[in-house]
Amino acid sequence: MIFDYPTLKLIWWILVGVLLVGFAIMDGHDMGVGTLLPFVGKNDEERRVVINTVGPHWDGNQVWFITGGGAIFAAWPLVYATAFSGFYWAMLAVLWALFFRPVGFDYRSKIQNTTWRTTWDWGLFVGGAVPPLIFGVAFGNLLQGVPFHFDSNLVSYYTGSFWGLLNPFALLAGVVSTAMITFHGAVYLAHRTEGDIQRRARTAALVFGALMLVGFTGAGIWLALGNFGYVITSAVDTAALPNPLSKTVVQQGGAWFANYREMPLTLIVPALAYLGTAVGMLMVARGRTLTAFVASSFAIVGVIGTAGVSMFPFLMPSSTMPAASLTVWDSVSSHRTLGIMFWATVLLMPFIIIYTSWAYKVMSGKVTTAYIRENEHSAY
Amino acid sequence: MVSEQLVDLSRLQFAATAMYHFLFVPLTLGMVWMLVIMESVYVMTGKPVYKDMTKFWGKLFGINFALGVTTGITLEFQFGTNWAYYSHYVGDIFGAPLAIEGLMAFFLESTMIGLFFFGWDRLSRRQHLLVTILMAVGTNLSALWILIANGWMQNPVGAEFSYETMRMELTDFWAVLFNPVAQGKFVHTVSAGYVTGAMFVLSISAWYLLKGRDIEFAKRSFRIAAAFGFASVCSVIVLGDESGYALGEAQQAKLAAIEAMWETEPAPASFNIIAIPNQEEMKNDYSLHIPWAMGIIGTRSFDTEMPGIKEILVKNRERIVIGIEAVRLLEKLRQAPADDATRAAFDKVKADLGFGLLLKKYVVSMDDVTPEIIDRATRDTLPRVAPLFWTFRIMVAMGFAMLALFGLALWYSIKGCFATRTWLLKWALWFLPVPWLACEMGWFVAEYGRQPWTIYGVLPTHLSVSTLTVESLYGSLAGFVGFYTLLLVVEMYLMVRFARQGPGSLGTGRYLNETHHAAAKA
Numbered sequence: 001m002i003f004d005y006p007t008l009k010l011i012w013w014i015l016v017g018v019l020l021v022g023f024a025i026m027d028g029h030d031m032g033v034g035t036l037l038p039f040v041g042k043n044d045e046e047r048r049v050v051i052n053t054v055g056p057h058w059d060g061n062q063v064w065f066i067t068g069g070g071a072i073f074a075a076w077p078l079v080y081a082t083a084f085s086g087f088y089w090a091m092l093a094v095l096w097a098l099f100f101r102p103v104g105f106d107y108r109s110k111i112q113n114t115t116w117r118t119t120w121d122w123g124l125f126v127g128g129a130v131p132p133l134i135f136g137v138a139f140g141n142l143l144q145g146v147p148f149h150f151d152s153n154l155v156s157y158y159t160g161s162f163w164g165l166l167n168p169f170a171l172l173a174g175v176v177s178t179a180m181i182t183f184h185g186a187v188y189l190a191h192r193t194e195g196d197i198q199r200r201a202r203t204a205a206l207v208f209g210a211l212m213l214v215g216f217t218g219a220g221i222w223l224a225l226g227n228f229g230y231v232i233t234s235a236v237d238t239a240a241l242p243n244p245l246s247k248t249v250v251q252q253g254g255a256w257f258a259n260y261r262e263m264p265l266t267l268i269v270p271a272l273a274y275l276g277t278a279v280g281m282l283m284v285a286r287g288r289t290l291t292a293f294v295a296s297s298f299a300i301v302g303v304i305g306t307a308g309v310s311m312f313p314f315l316m317p318s319s320t321m322p323a324a325s326l327t328v329w330d331s332v333s334s335h336r337t338l339g340i341m342f343w344a345t346v347l348l349m350p351f352i353i354i355y356t357s358w359a360y361k362v363m364s365g366k367v368t369t370a371y372i373r374e375n376e377h378s379a380y
Numbered sequence: 381m382v383s384e385q386l387v388d389l390s391r392l393q394f395a396a397t398a399m400y401h402f403l404f405v406p407l408t409l410g411m412v413w414m415l416v417i418m419e420s421v422y423v424m425t426g427k428p429v430y431k432d433m434t435k436f437w438g439k440l441f442g443i444n445f446a447l448g449v450t451t452g453i454t455l456e457f458q459f460g461t462n463w464a465y466y467s468h469y470v471g472d473i474f475g476a477p478l479a480i481e482g483l484m485a486f487f488l489e490s491t492m493i494g495l496f497f498f499g500w501d502r503l504s505r506r507q508h509l510l511v512t513i514l515m516a517v518g519t520n521l522s523a524l525w526i527l528i529a530n531g532w533m534q535n536p537v538g539a540e541f542s543y544e545t546m547r548m549e550l551t552d553f554w555a556v557l558f559n560p561v562a563q564g565k566f567v568h569t570v571s572a573g574y575v576t577g578a579m580f581v582l583s584i585s586a587w588y589l590l591k592g593r594d595i596e597f598a599k600r601s602f603r604i605a606a607a608f609g610f611a612s613v614c615s616v617i618v619l620g621d622e623s624g625y626a627l628g629e630a631q632q633a634k635l636a637a638i639e640a641m642w643e644t645e646p647a648p649a650s651f652n653i654i655a656i657p658n659q660e661e662m663k664n665d666y667s668l669h670i671p672w673a674m675g676i677i678g679t680r681s682f683d684t685e686m687p688g689i690k691e692i693l694v695k696n697r698e699r700i701v702i703g704i705e706a707v708r709l710l711e712k713l714r715q716a717p718a719d720d721a722t723r724a725a726f727d728k729v730k731a732d733l734g735f736g737l738l739l740k741k742y743v744v745s746m747d748d749v750t751p752e753i754i755d756r757a758t759r760d761t762l763p764r765v766a767p768l769f770w771t772f773r774i775m776v777a778m779g780f781a782m783l784a785l786f787g788l789a790l791w792y793s794i795k796g797c798f799a800t801r802t803w804l805l806k807w808a809l810w811f812l813p814v815p816w817l818a819c820e821m822g823w824f825v826a827e828y829g830r831q832p833w834t835i836y837g838v839l840p841t842h843l844s845v846s847t848l849t850v851e852s853l854y855g856s857l858a859g860f861v862g863f864y865t866l867l868l869v870v871e872m873y874l875m876v877r878f879a880r881q882g883p884g885s886l887g888t889g890r891y892l893n894e895t896h897h898a899a900a901k902a
Contacts, residue, residue, distance in 0.1 A: 055494070055497075055498060056494030056495060056497070056498040056499070057491075057494055058494075059449065059490040059491075059493055059494055060487060060490040060491035060493075060494055062449070062453075062490065063482055063486045063487045063490050063491075065453075066452075066453065066456050066482050066486060067479060067482030067483055067486070067487065069456045069457050069460075069478075070456060070475065070478040070479035070480075070481065070482045071475075071479045071482075072475075073459065073460065073467065073471055073474070073475035073478055073479065074471065074475030074476045074478065074479040075475070075479075077467055077468050077470075077471020077472060077475055077547075078468050078471075080459075080460045080467050080471060080475070081460055081464035081465070081466075081467035081468040081471065081846075082464065082468075083460070084457055084460030084461045084464070084467075085460060085461055085462070085464035085846035085847070085848065088461055088846070088848055088852055088856070089852070089856075091457060091460075091461050092461070092856055092859065095453055095454055095457060096859065096863060098450075098453050099450045099453070099863060099867065101450075102445075102446040102447070102449040102450045103446050103447065103450060103867055103870065103871075105446070106442055106443065106445075106446035107443070107446065107870065107871075107874060110443075110874055110878070111874075152714060153546060154465075154468055154546045154547075155464075155465050155847060156464055156465075156468075156846075156847065157847050158847070241542070241544040241545055242545055243544065243545060243546075333471065333472045333475070333549075333550075334472050334542075334545070334549040334550060336549070336550050336551075336553070337472050337473070337475075337476055337549070337550050340476060340550075340553050341476055341479060341480075344476075344479070344480050344483060344484075345479075345483060348480075348483040348484055349483070351488075352483065352487045352488075352491075355487075355488065355491055355492075355514075356487075356491055359491050359492075359494060359495055362495060362499055362502050362503060363494075363495075363498060363499070363502065376887065377885065377886060377887040378435075378497065378498070378500070379498075
């Protein structure tokens with residue numbers, strides 16, 4: 001094994017970040033398209049155009065979500081266990097919303113019936129809009145700290161409620177996340193369509209891009225002024241065997257800005273969120289949709305990265321038992337597992353990127369109503 | 381202490397969501413290879429009927445696949461939502477195959493399926509065939525990694541308990557990969573999927589033949605299904621036997637329960653064809669048995685003894701008693717990790733830690749353990765015998781009935797006269813649900829038979845759950861079952877509709893039942 005344990009722990013923080021960002025960029029754009037579907041497609045044929053821009057790709061993209069879940073399980077089992085059981089109903093809402101997508105895409109156009117098709121269209125809307133909203137809300141709660149604790153056997157207990165998750169700050173984070181994903185989806189849609197649909201997608205991109213900028217700024221100000229943040233007060237041994245109960249932690253306002261003060265270079269990350277969104281909006285307005293898509297992808301790196309860098313090394317702070325907070329140092333798998341999973345990821349990821357790119361290349365070009373008419377029986 | 385109701389509901393929810401998922405998985409596993417065969421013939425011969433076959437059966441494959449994906453999402457996350465302590469306790473080992481499944485298999489399968497459906501006009505014939513093959517490879521690799529994970533639950537090799545981190549940790553990744561239980565299960569499970577795919581095509585083709593429609597299309601499909609199905613069903617049976625052999629070493633209690641074998645018999649043991657197991661009195665109220673058969677199947681020898689249930693329970697009781705000591709020492713170690721003497725003592729008994737944990741179903745502290753409680757925990761190590769005994773036998777009977785069907789279907793396909801054998805076609809039609817029933821029963825035997833463990837011999841089920849409320853579980857269970865049932869109804873409706881319409885649904889103008897779409901198009 002080439003890397004020592006502390007390095008691998010850090011690498012896995014980056015790798016999980018990469019997977020989450022990959023999920024948000026890839027599955028995010030088809031979720032954004034799903035969210036916009038009922039609004040930018042004014043009739044059945046237009047909606048089929050919208051759906052078929054992501055038709056061949058949504059399934060592959062969704063694997064980013066599945067793999068992200070698997071990677072968190074493998075690398076951060078305590079986070080996987082504590083977060084998903086604690087956020088039980090939020091997690092189920094995500095899963096149940098996602099249920100609408102495979103069937104929505106595949107079944108919608110198999111029957112010629114308006115009610116049938118409209119129902120699935122709204123199903124795809126739910127499957128597109130609800131997951132980013134809830135992920136945003138979840139991040140909003142992570143930033144505030146989550147009410148959970150462990151007993152001495154490391155059994156986790158979550159003492160909050162589902163409704164408690166829906167507090168104002170978390171909802172704002174949800175808005176930021178949904179706006180970001182919808183912006184990204186709108187940019188993609190503008191790239192793959194023409195005429196009326198493209199025009200509407202472009203408008204949506206400008207609206208949601210602006211909303212994202214306002215929301216992101218608002219959340220930043222709230223974080224700066226409010227009482228947010230946690231710090232580890234005991235000495236941190238990054239090489240230690242993971243045990244989340246071996247440290248002491250206090251809640252401290254402004255702590256989420258400490259990393260930026262200590263390493264000003266990290267300010268690039270939030271800057272990327274602004275720059276990516278701004279450039280994306282500008283380019284989509286000028287019709288340079290591919291550049292806009294690259295820019296909105298960078299905006300996603302910036303937004304998710306900002307949450308990660310602000311909280312580092314915390315992953316899931318506990319508001320009721322701060323010492324139980326989960327960090328990149330003490331909620332990880334063993335040295336051996338992290339090493340094996342690192343190599344598995346590094347070796348397999350290039351193939352994924354190659355064949356995914358090939359799939360997009362094969363299916364590239366504008367999706368038009370003419371395409372839908374020609375492929376009446378096989379298109380979605 | 382965790383309430384039993386919570387444990388039962390968590391188990392029920394996992395069972396329900398997993399069994400729903402496995403309504404769709406086997407068809408995907410099998411159909412995907414049939415598509416490869418059909419398309420290969422198309423590429424080799426250039427006959428359009430084979431392209432139509434690939435597309436039409438592909439359409440039905442897609443309808444099924446959508447629900448496979450839908451129900452699969454749940455399973456990746458349910459360990460976290462409902463089995464939090466399990467996830468913490470074994471995530472170091474169990475998480476890895478799940479993550480690798482995503483990276484190596486599911487990405488490939490899901491990306492290629494998009495090109496399979498949408499790439500017909502944009503890829504050359506060979507390129508499209510390559511896409512179909514990669515989709516099949518991805519699908520089967522996916523099953524491999526999932527069964528490596530499941531195989532580890534059944535036979536947890538290559539891992540050790542760490543008192544510092546309070547969990548199992550990986551010691552040998554290759555042992556987990558080449559776990560004999562996992563390998564046997566993988567081939568048995570995917571073969572069962574191949575049989576399901578073959579039966580699906582065989583049955584629907586038989587129905588077209590009985591109706592006397594789309595004859596050429598149906599005949600060709602029937603022949604491919606007969607050959608593929610026959611090879612697969614042979615593999616299921618041979619590899620099922622292999623699984624049984626591996627099981628005999630890894631999970632004696634499960635095997636003895638499946639056979640309702642209460643006493644240790646002189647080798648080679650007899651095999652109960654029919655029995656009425658009596659769990660309370662630990663005997664069979666009635667049994668009809670074949671001498672020698674069990675011993676030969678289970679040990680592949682004439683002179684190796686197979687332990688009966690009573691003998692296994694005696695051993696388990698000893699392990700529970702040692703386990704009490706292991707739990708005590710672990711508690712001491714958690715308080716004073718630097719104590720070498722305690723650690724040395726713990727290392728000696730930690731192999732039985734899991735058996736000690738069985739008592740936590742009844743007591744919080746090991747000080748409250750009484751001999752009666754040890755007896756109860758000992759009885760817990762034996763799963764309910766009667767349901768295992770019967771589901772196993774029904775599964776096996778179905779396997780042999782399908783062997784007969786595919787054997788005859790292949791025989792008459794070679795002779796070339798199957799289309800006129802009405803009895804054979806009817807048999808094929810009525811057997812449509814059989815592979816699904818056999819698959820579900822197989823999983824029931826495997827997982828119900830694993831009780832009272834989630835990780836065999838390591839982690840008891842009742843400790844594995846998330847600390848949720850019973851109300852939450854009622855809500856989520858109802859939600860899952862309701863949602864899945866609704867989607868299943870929709871799926872069946874589409875499946876029946878397109879199967880009835882037949883290849884005409886492709887709109888090529890070569891088949892029956894094209895009027896509807898032709899009209900819609902005009």
